[in-house]
Each structure stands twice: as structure tokens, then as C-alpha cells.
Amino acid sequence: MSYDLDTIYELLPAIYRLRDAEEGDPLKALLGVISEQTAILEENLAQLYDDQFIETCADWVVPYIGDLIGYRTLHGVTPEVSSPRAEVANTIGYRRRKGTAAMLEQLARDVTGWNARVVEFFELLATSQYMKHLRLHNLYSPAMRDWEALERLDTAFDRVAHTADVRRIGGYPQSPRSERSAGKFNIPNVGIYLWRLDSHKRSRSPAVRIGPRRYMFSPLGKNTPLYNRVETEDEITHLAEPINVPMALSRRVLDSYLALHYGPGKGILLTAGGVEIDRSQVVVCNLSDKGAVWAHKPADKYAIDPVLGRVATPQNTGDPGQGILTVTFHYGFSADLGGGEYARADDLDEELAPVMRVPTDEASIQAALAALGGHGVVEVQDSGPYDETPHLTATAGSRLELRAADGSFPHLLLGGELVIDGGDEAEVTVDGLLISAAAVRITGNLRRVTLRHCTLVPGHSLFVDGRPRFPDAASLIVDAEGLILEIDRCILGGLRVDGQVAEVRIVDSIVDATSPDRVAYAALDGEGPGAQLTVVDSTVIGKVHTRLLELASNTIFHARLDVDGGDTWLAPVLSQRRQEGCVRFSFVPFRSVTPRRFQCQPAREEDMVSMRPVFNSQRYGDPDYCQLNQRCPVEIRTGADDESEMGVFHDLYQPQKETNLRVRLDEYLRFGLEAGIFYAS
Numbered sequence: 130m131s132y133d134l135d136t137i138y139e140l141l142p143a144i145y146r147l148r149d150a151e152e153g154d155p156l157k158a159l160l161g162v163i164s165e166q167t168a169i170l171e172e173n174l175a176q177l178y179d180d181q182f183i184e185t186c187a188d189w190v191v192p193y194i195g196d197l198i199g200y201r202t203l204h205g206v207t208p209e210v211s212s213p214r215a216e217v218a219n220t221i222g223y224r225r226r227k228g229t230a231a232m233l234e235q236l237a238r239d240v241t242g243w244n245a246r247v248v249e250f251f252e253l254l255a256t257s258q259y260m261k262h263l264r265l266h267n268l269y270s271p272a273m274r275d276w277e278a279l280e281r282l283d284t285a286f287d288r289v290a291h292t293a294d295v296r297r298i299g300g301y302p303q304s305p306r307s308e309r310s311a312g313k314f315n316i317p318n319v320g321i322y323l324w325r326l327d328s329h330k331r332s333r334s335p336a337v338r339i340g341p342r343r344y345m346f347s348p349l350g351k352n353t354p355l356y357n358r359v360e361t362e363d364e365i366t367h368l369a370e371p372i373n374v375p376m377a378l379s380r381r382v383l384d385s386y387l388a389l390h391y392g393p394g395k396g397i398l399l400t401a402g403g404v405e406i407d408r409s410q411v412v413v414c415n416l417s418d419k420g421a422v423w424a425h426k427p428a429d430k431y432a433i434d435p436v437l438g439r440v441a442t443p444q445n446t447g448d449p450g451q452g453i454l455t456v457t458f459h460y461g462f463s464a465d466l467g468g469g470e471y472a473r474a475d476d477l478d479e480e481l482a483p484v485m486r487v488p489t490d491e492a493s494i495q496a497a498l499a500a501l502g503g504h505g506v507v508e509v510q511d512s513g514p515y516d517e518t519p520h521l522t523a524t525a526g527s528r529l530e531l532r533a534a535d536g537s538f539p540h541l542l543l544g545g546e547l548v549i550d551g552g553d554e555a556e557v558t559v560d561g562l563l564i565s566a567a568a569v570r571i572t573g574n575l576r577r578v579t580l581r582h583c584t585l586v587p588g589h590s591l592f593v594d595g596r597p598r599f600p601d602a603a604s605l606i607v608d609a610e611g612l613i614l615e616i617d618r619c620i621l622g623g624l625r626v627d628g629q630v631a632e633v634r635i636v637d638s639i640v641d642a643t644s645p646d647r648v649a650y651a652a653l654d655g656e657g658p659g660a661q662l663t664v665v666d667s668t669v670i671g672k673v674h675t676r677l678l679e680l681a682s683n684t685i686f687h688a689r690l691d692v693d694g695g696d697t698w699l700a701p702v703l704s705q706r707r708q709e710g711c712v713r714f715s716f717v718p719f720r721s722v723t724p725r726r727f728q729c730q731p732a733r734e735e736d737m738v739s740m741r742p743v744f745n746s747q748r749y750g751d752p753d754y755c756q757l758n759q760r761c762p763v764e765i766r767t768g769a770d771d772e773s774e775m776g777v778f779h780d781l782y783q784p785q786k787e788t789n790l791r792v793r794l795d796e797y798l799r800f801g802l803e804a805g806i807f808y809a810s
Contacts, residue, residue: 134164183218191217201792215239228799230368233321240793241786243323244359246285246369246809250298250318255290276381285322285809286371298805311805319804321790325783326752326810328356328375328459330470331538333400334512336440336454339593342426346438346456348514348540349565351591351750353438354378356459358396375461375810377752378435384413391433398457399431399440406431416441461752461810463778466637467584467620468561470512474535476560476581481506481528487515494531494541495519503551506530509539509562518544518567521559523575525552533561533582543567546606551575559583566590570606571614579615580605587622587641587749595750597622600643607633607660608653620749624650628676630660635667639755639777641747642671645701646691649673656697658705666769668755668777670747678704678723681712683769685742685776688718714770716742730764730775740764742776752810759808 137160138146149156179185183194192202195217202213216239226232230247237245255269271278271289278288296312298320313320336344347353354377362373371382372389383390383397390396391408399406414425416434423441426432432441442454465471484506485497494515497507503524509515509532519541523529529551533539540563541547547564549557550573558579559569565586571578585604588597604622607614610629616638623642626633633650642649649671652659662675664684672688688701702721704710710724717729719737731740743761745753757766757774766774767784774783787806794804 133168134161137164137167183214188214195220201796223797227797228802230319231366233319233794233797233804234368236793236797237321237323237790240789241323243325243786244361244369244374245324246322246374248285248287248320248322250314250320251316253287253289253291254314254316255292277385280379280381285320285369285374285807298803313805317801317803319798319802320807321794321804322807322809324374324376324810325756325781325808326375326461326463328359328396329462330358330457330459332457332470332512333455334457334540335514336456338454340422342442342444343423344440344442344454344456345593346440346458347460347750348563349586349591349750351438351593351595353460353750354752355383355397355435355438356461356752357390358459375459377461380413380415380434380436383433383435387411387413396459397433397435399433400455400457401442402453410443414441463753463756464781466582466618466777467639468533468563468582469538470536472535473533473561473582477532477535478506478530478558481530484508486510486534493517493519498522498529498531501529503527503555504529506532508532508534510534510537512538512540514540514542516542516544518547521547521549521551521557522573523551523555523557525574526554527551528556528558530558530560531562532558537561538563540565546570548572549575549578550609568602568604568606570608571612572608575609575612577613577615578609579617580619580621581615581617583619583621585619585621587620587643589622591750595748597643597749601647603648603655606653623648623671624659625653625655626650626659627653628658628660632661632663632679633659634663634665635669636665637777637780638667640667640669640671641749641755643749645670645672645687645689646694646696647671649688650675658703666777666779670755672698673702674698675704677706677710678702678712679710681715681717681723683713683773683775683779684715685765686715686717686721687742687744687747688721714768714775716740716765716768716775728768728770730762730768 138157180187180190191214195213198220200217200220223232223236230249234245234247258264267290269290281287282289291314294312294314298311298313298318334348337348337350338344339350356375356377357372359375360372387408391411392398410430412427412430412432414432414434416423416425416432416437416439426441428444430443482505485491485500487494487497487507487509489510491497491500494507495517498519503522504527521529521531543566546567547569549571551557553574554576556577557575560581563584566589569585589599589602591597603625605624607626607630612630614633616635619638621640640649648655649669650659650673658674658676661677661679663680665682668685670687673686686702690696690698690701700720700722701718702723704723707724712723712729713727715729717723719731719734731737740762742765743758745756745758755777768775769779772784773779798804
């Protein structure tokens with residue numbers, strides 16, 4: 130029963146209620162105070178009951194319930210595993226199923242937050258078979274006509290029999306690009322494959338036309354591998370299949386499982402003129418370059434190449450033209466960074482008004498900015514391209530914000546520099562946009578400019594193969610005296626910042642000058658010292674010259690001098706003032722000139738050659754862009770102040786996740802078995 134005010138008041142005799150109404154309801158006011166306290170007691174009693182169950186208890190109760198069943202706590206470092214509720218709830222079930230493959234797979238997912246698959250390698254051993262127990266699937270020589278078995282060879286989904294491998298499986302985790310190797314195929318061995326990359330969606334994005342009947346999935350007109358849409362299991366009842374993990378699609382896989390990956394609600398969908406293309410009108414082809422044309426272009430159907438991210442339209446439909454053919458697809462990346470259709474609602478300022486929505490209220494961004502008059506919000510509600518060069522001007526003392534709506538990732542294709550300026554004490558924010566083809570220039574008397582969840586394409590734009598068209602060009606030019614510039618969770622090219630700017634703060638971002646010997650941060654001339662700089666949890670590719678490096682923490686400065694090219698810089702990272710500031714828990718090239726360093730790498734001159742970051746890829750647009758390789762020195766992979774990795778993916782806490790899994794394997798691995806961790810991506 131709920132003891133709210135109306136319920137209690139209705140329990141009084143009618144005569145009292147009539148007299149109370151004549152006196153101005155003083156009794157009703159008293160009962161209102163009593164009902165408030167009763168509601169508090171009622172809620173507390175309900176919570177006390179809920180606290181008896183792991184599914185409904187308060188967060189502070191979870192460790193106490195865990196203690197009752199002997200649960201050992203882990204590093205609760207990421208949102209996926211910050212609360213041990215799921216693991217505590219499953220602990221009894223884990224112990225009952227101790228050592229089984231399905232249990233180990235669910236355990237790996239629960240304690241790391243990564244997609245996982247467990248492989249019992251003894252099932253894949255080539256053995257002499259007993260005639261009373263034939264294993265017809267366990268053939269020593271694989272069938273050459275079984276394309277899928279050959280496609281999955283040496284992956285987590287390998288079904289081919291192997292000869293015994295007596296090397297130990299434990300120890301250092303392996304990655305696809307690692308030169309280290311471990312023994313797999315032996316009787317006691319169990320492999321745990323983990324996917325660190327995730328599959329990110331891009332919805333109804335106009336395909337980029339690069340020629341007659343030829344289109345690209347990527348809004349930047351480059352080759353990009355397509356990923357599947359992950360079907361995550363709430364409860365693991367079977368071992369993971371390829372559809373349950375984020376994987377790049379091959380041509381053979383997409384062709385054979387087109388119904389699984391193509392269509393509304395699936396990973397890939399084509400739309401022409403607003404009409405969805407039926408699966409019967411789609412084929413999978415190799416659309417590689419063959420001279421000036423593509424290798425195959427079917428005459429009567431839409432052709433998709435998932436390896437290169439290309440589309441060829443049928444001949445009988447004509448050429449739909451730019452912007453008519455739209456694509457929905459998934460791409461791979463390590464984190465929610467640089468903009469995308471991931472959730473950003475917590476970072477949006479819902480109190481700032483008025484709000485002009487594009488294309489609902491105005492057809493273009495510039496028209497919406499003009500309608501605002503220098504104060505308010507322009508919100509772009511789709512993920513389409515905007516071929517315009519808006520001018521963001523904030524009036525004195527006002528706030529102006531250009532942002533993508535939550536769940537959108539619009540592409541601003543500039544025809545010239547995007548200028549941001551404004552009057553005294555004005556503030557401007559740009560949030561959630563992909564900006565290409567030109568630089569962004571900040572000028573005027575602005576007090577603060579914030580770039581958040583944005584990508585300013587390194588090199589302005591890209592060739593089809595992903596190479597930057599203008600590798601030496603800066604993405605951001607700042608010429609505004611007294612300005613505070615904040616860059617948060619962004620990807621951008623080099624910065625040119627006037628020395629009179631008050632401060633530049635870079636957090637959880639990638640600054641990519643496209644090469645370690647190019648300029649990532651300097652003054653407007655590309656040589657002199659830029660403004661005071663703070664860099665936290667970021668990766669900087671290129672040389673840095675600043676007036677004062679006030680703080681660098683958990684950051685990788687991947688820079689070097691171009692000795693062969695006659696480089697005139699004194700050091701790859703150069704701070705004019707060394708008496709102030711601090712560089713801590715970061716990788717800094719040894720001969721750099723910086724303020725005092727604390728727990729930085731390399732620590733000794735003799736480590737200069739061996740102690741350097743190793744990335745899976747340094748090319749923007751690759752799925753594993755700026756991801757540290759497992760061959761990277763452990764001092765960098767675990768060298769942050771909290772023993773996470775240095776660089777932009779510090780907050781993924783990958784070393785702690787791996788430690789969590791190893792702790793649990795010691796507890797739940799069946800006696801006699803030995804487990805190895807393999808990074809599938």
C-alpha cells in the first residue's frame with residue numbers, strides 16, 4: 130500500500146476534512162509533512178528488501194554479497210567492469226561449470242568487457258583414430274573445396290586439424306601482428322581470443338562518387354574494410370560464432386552469408402533515391418583497381434566489395450549521382466573517439482538556447498548560424514555531407530555551439546578555411562563533426578574554444594589508398610591572443626598556435642602530423658614556439674615546439690628529427706622554458722628539451738633504440754590506428770601513472786583487463802589445463 134498524501138487524507142472522516150477545508154487546510158498540510166516521511170521509510174524498507182538480491186541491490190552492497198561467497202575483487206577500471214554485480218551474480222554458476230569452454234568464454238567477457246571466444250586446442254589435434262570412435266570431421270589434410278575452413282585457418286574459428294605443438298602456451302599475450310609465437314595445439318591447452326577493436330555504425334551516409342557507377346562507403350572516399358554488426362549474447366549458451374564478435378568481412382564470407390549481413394537492421398544496407406535495395410539485387414565482387422577502372426562491374430546488380438569498401442551500381446539504372454546512393458555500414462576502431470554515432474548525450478549542453486536544427490529548421494549550417502545571430506546552438510541531425518564553409522562568429526560575452534545530435538556524425542566538406550571568431554569573452558564549441566578538405570582557423574577576441582569528439586582529418590583529405598593528400602598541412606591554426614583552447618577526445622592533424630594564445634589543453638586525443646619528423650605543434654610559422662601546452666592521455670605523432678610544456682602526463686610523443694633532410698630543430702620535443710612544468714609517465718624522445726621528467730621513457734640513453742612505441746598502424750582511417758602492438762615495450766604498455774598504457778587509449782585500461790582475466794583463470798581453470806591469451810584484434 131502506498132501512503133501518499135491523498136491516501137492518508139481520504140482515511141479521515143468526512144467531517145474533519147470539511148472543517149479542515151473551512152480553516153484553509155492546515156490539517157492537510159500537516160499530513161503532507163507526515164506523508165513525506167512515510168514515503169522515505171517506505172522507500173527505505175523496499176530498498177532493504179531489494180538489497181537481499183544481487184540483481185536489485187545497491188552498488189555499495191555488491192562487495193558484501195560477494196564476500197559471502199568468497200568473491201575476489203578485481204580492477205574495476207572501466208564502465209563495463211566497474212561494478213562486479215554481473216560477476217558476483219554468476220560466481221556460483223561459474224564454479225559449478227568450472228573449466229568448461231562456455232564458462233571460460235563468459236568469464237573472459239565479464240571481467241574484460243571485450244568480445245571473446247575460447248578454443249580447446251586438443252579438439253584440433255590430428256590423431257590416429259580408433260576404429261570404434263571415428264571423428265570424421267578430424268581430417269589430417271583439410272578439404273581443398275571447403276573454403277570456409279581455409280578462410281578461418283589460424284584464427285579463433287579454425288576447424289582444421291594440426292600436428293602437436295609442444296611449446297608452452299602461457300606467458301606473453303599474442304596479437305595478429307606480433308612476431309612472438311606460442312604453442313597452441315596440445316592436449317592441455319586452451320586459447321582465449323579477445324577482440325579489442327569494436328564495430329561502429331555509420332547510418333545512411335551518402336556514398337562518395339569517384340567515377341561513373343563507382344562509389345566508396347567511406348565519406349572520405351578511401352578504401353575502408355567493412356565490419357559485421359555484432360550480435361552480442363546476453364547469456365552465453367554456446368561458444369561465440371563469427372557474428373558474435375567484431376570482424377572484418379571478407380568477400381567469400383559476405384557472399385556466402387549475405388542474408389546474415391545485408392538488409393534492414395543488419396550490418397550493411399544500400400539505399401538509392403530513398404528506396405532500400407533488396408538483397409536479391411546485390412552481389413559481392415572483387416572491385417580492386419584494374420588500371421583506370423575496377424576489376425568487375427556487373428551490369429544488372431549492385432556490387433559490394435567489403436574488403437575495400439566499394440560499391441558499383443548496375444548499368445540499367447544509370448548513374449544515380451552524388452548524394453543519391455546512401456550506405457549503412459560498420460567500421461572498426463578501438464574506442465569512442467573523434468566523433469561517431471556513439472552516445473555523447475552526457476557531453477551535450479541541453480541548457481544553452483536557442484537551438485537551430487539542420488536540416489529541419491534550416492537547410493544549411495551557415496543559414497542556421499545566421500539565424501542565431503551569434504548566440505545559441507546549431508545542431509546537425511543527420512550523418513550526411515555538408516559541402517559548405519560556414520563562418521562561426523560569436524557575439525561578445527555569448528556562447529555559440531556547432532554540434533552533431535547524439536547518434537549523428539555529419540561530414541563538413543570545406544571549400545576553404547573554416548573561420549571561428551568572436552567578440553570579447555565569447556565562447557565557441559564544436560562537437561561531433563568530421564571536418565575535411567581544409568583547415569580550421571581560430572581568430573578574434575574569443576575567451577575559450579572547445580573541440581570535442583571531432584575529427585579534423587590529418588592531411589586535410591585522403592587518397593583512395595588512405596594516404597594524406599597534404600601531409601605537411603596543419604589542421605588547426607590559432608591566432609587569437611589570450612585564448613584558451615581545449616581539445617577533448619579528438620583526432621586532428623598538426624597545430625599552428627600563436628605564442629600569445631593563453632593555453633592549449635589536449636586530453637584523450639590524437640595529434641597526427643602524418644609522420645614523426647613533421648611538425649605536430651609549433652608557432653604559426655611552423656618553426657617557433659607555440660603557446661603554453663598541456664597534454665594528458667594523448668598520442669602526438671610529430672615534433673613539438675612550445676613556449677612552456679606545463680604538463681604532459683601519460684602521453685606518447687612519437688617524434689624524431691629528419692637528419693637526412695637537414696632538419697633545423699634542436700630537439701624533437703622542445704620547451705623554451707624548463708624551470709616550470711612537468712613531464713610525467715610519458716614517452717619522450719631521449720634528446721628532447723623539456724621541464725623536469727618523472728618516470729618517463731626512455732630512462733637511459735642506451736635504451737633509445739629499443740625503447741620506442743610500436744603501433745599496429747600510424748595511418749588515419751585504419752581500424753587499428755594508433756593501437757599499441759604487443760611488441761611495444763612493456764614499459765610503455767604499462768607505463769602510465771596507474772599502470773595502464775601510455776597514449777590516447779589509456780582510459781581503455783587494457784593491461785588491467787588482461788590482469789583481471791589472468792587472476793580469474795588461476796581460479797577457474799580446471800586442474801591440468803593451461804590457458805593462453807591471444808588478441809584477435
